[in-house]
Amino acid sequence: MSAEKITAEGRTEFGKGAARRIRRDNKIPAVLYGHGNEPTHLTLPGHVTMMALRHGGANALLELDIDGTEKLALVKDVQVDPIRRVIEHVDLFEVKRGEKVTVDVPVHVVGEAGPDTLVVTDVTTVQIEAEATHVPEFIEVDVAGAEAGTQIHASDLTLPEGSTLVVDGDTLVVNVTAQVSAEALEAELAESEAEAGIEKDEPEAAAEESSDSE
Known part of the structure; x- marks a missing residue:
């Protein structure tokens, strides 16, 4: 830099x-x-x-x-x-030139993951040690074609030459999950409400129709 x-x-x-x-x-x-x-x-x-x-x-x-x-x-x-x-x-x-410094470097996610997936960035920066005049502007994470279940940890990142990882290598950086459909979300919500004993109000149109038939 x-x-x-x-x-x-x-x-x-x-x-x-x-x-x-x-x-x-x-x-x-x-x-x-x-x-x-x-x-x-x-x-x-x-x-x-x-x-x-x-x-x-x-x-x-x-x-x-x-x-x-x-x-x-x-x-x-x-x-x-x-x-x-x-x-x-x-x-x-x-x-000073040649001095090592500890800095937080932004994570940039690039590429398009596989179909029906959702890319979640768990951390937006990672801490590294680098020579003061060679601190990277960002660290790139390529998720092109990644399938659901793919996890990229700090230890998986490609760091610039001369840089070392300070943050724990097990830190989850990017998580690729299966995309949830609207129908699945509604079903999950309905199931949660049922388990919690929550009853939904009868829709107004349905209620009126029921009243007219009596």
Whole structure:
């Protein structure tokens, strides 16, 4: 994964008011953590940062130029306004080239499973250890032609070279089950209601027809 180059500015103003002023200027407040240093408060260019995060995904690697000092950082957390869908704040973690980091990588399911099946993704991310500059954007799981009963566990995943699994290998990632028809669901529901002693109200039309025949 190549690093996206971003020119950042150090900042000394904090609090909600300062953050609002930064966002009004189409910039993003951020904090850089890591390597035993005090957190560094930054201001990032809005559009460039948004494009870098869109391109690099949840674990985007950024090459920061902070007032002339270059630092490498992984995205740790992104806060997004739920209504306007704009980035409100970014947490970054400083890394070094060659350093191993533990990250949660998204799972992408591709391919079409066999007929009459339902593909259930049990976990959306898996935790791996990888070299900081080679963290994958996602891990692909191919279910093409998979039959009902197929289960894909963390240990079955194909990881990029140099990466190792941190999560338990027995963790169920994708489960391919038989698709249940509407008729089968109704029958199962009726059986459950019968066992629970639930009686359905007689349909209105049927009730009127019964009344007229008396």
